[in-house]
Amino acid sequence: MPKPFWQRKTLKEMTTAEWESLCDGCARCCLEKLEDEDTGKIYYTNVACRLLDCEACRCSDYENRMSRVKDCVKITPEEQFFWLPKTCAYRRVAEGKDLEWWHPLVSGNPETVHEAGISVRGRIGGVEGKVRVRDYDQHLVRWPLLENAKPKPKKKKPQVKKA
Ligand code: SF4
Numbered sequence: 332m333p334k335p336f337w338q339r340k341t342l343k344e345m346t347t348a349e350w351e352s353l354c355d356g357c358a359r360c361c362l363e364k365l366e367d368e369d370t371g372k373i374y375y376t377n378v379a380c381r382l383l384d385c386e387a388c389r390c391s392d393y394e395n396r397m398s399r400v401k402d403c404v405k406i407t408p409e410e411q412f413f414w415l416p417k418t419c420a421y422r423r424v425a426e427g428k429d430l431e432w433w434h435p436l437v438s439g440n441p442e443t444v445h446e447a448g449i450s451v452r453g454r455i456g457g458v459e460g461k462v463r464v465r466d467y468d469q470h471l472v473r474w475p476l477l478e479n480a481k482p483k484p485k486k487k488k489p490q491v492k493k494a
Pocket residue numbers: 353354355356357358359360361406415416418419420421
């Protein structure tokens with residue numbers, strides 16, 4: 332069987348459809364971040380971008396996101412990926428890593444990114460505009476930078492009924 336596209340293509344070689352499908356739908360990159368001006372280090376908060384649909388973990392206006400949110404970053408193959416979570420599929424492929432079991436392209440199920448505890452669903456502590464920027468330091472969280480997925484659920488063995 333041929334290898335899947337993310338194992339045999341570089342980010343630059345992917346088609347637009349492949350590129351878009353590579354996003355796992357975690358929305359970690361849609362959390363507000365603080366940058367240390369001296370070191371360049373990025374700190375994640377649990378405050379969501381105002382356009383994020385926090386339940387679906389999808390941008391509510393993906394087509395117009397760049398004009399509506401000035402600091403939304405369009406991820407491209409030329410991007411510096413260091414600021415993205417280590418779980419991010421773009422960063423993983425750029426670093427020569429494979430996708431994990433919970434990635435929808437691997438599992439065939441868009442829910443596994445949520446079931447594995449990778450997405451931001453249920454973990455949002457505020458929304459941009461409702462939380463004052465000066466209070467962001469009270470919303471700093473480490474989990475978006477961790478690779479702390481829940482283990483893959485084991486398949487249940489079929490029950491054999493006694494006659
Ligand atoms: S962190 Fe990466 S994989 Fe997750 S939503 Fe953002 S771009 Fe997609």
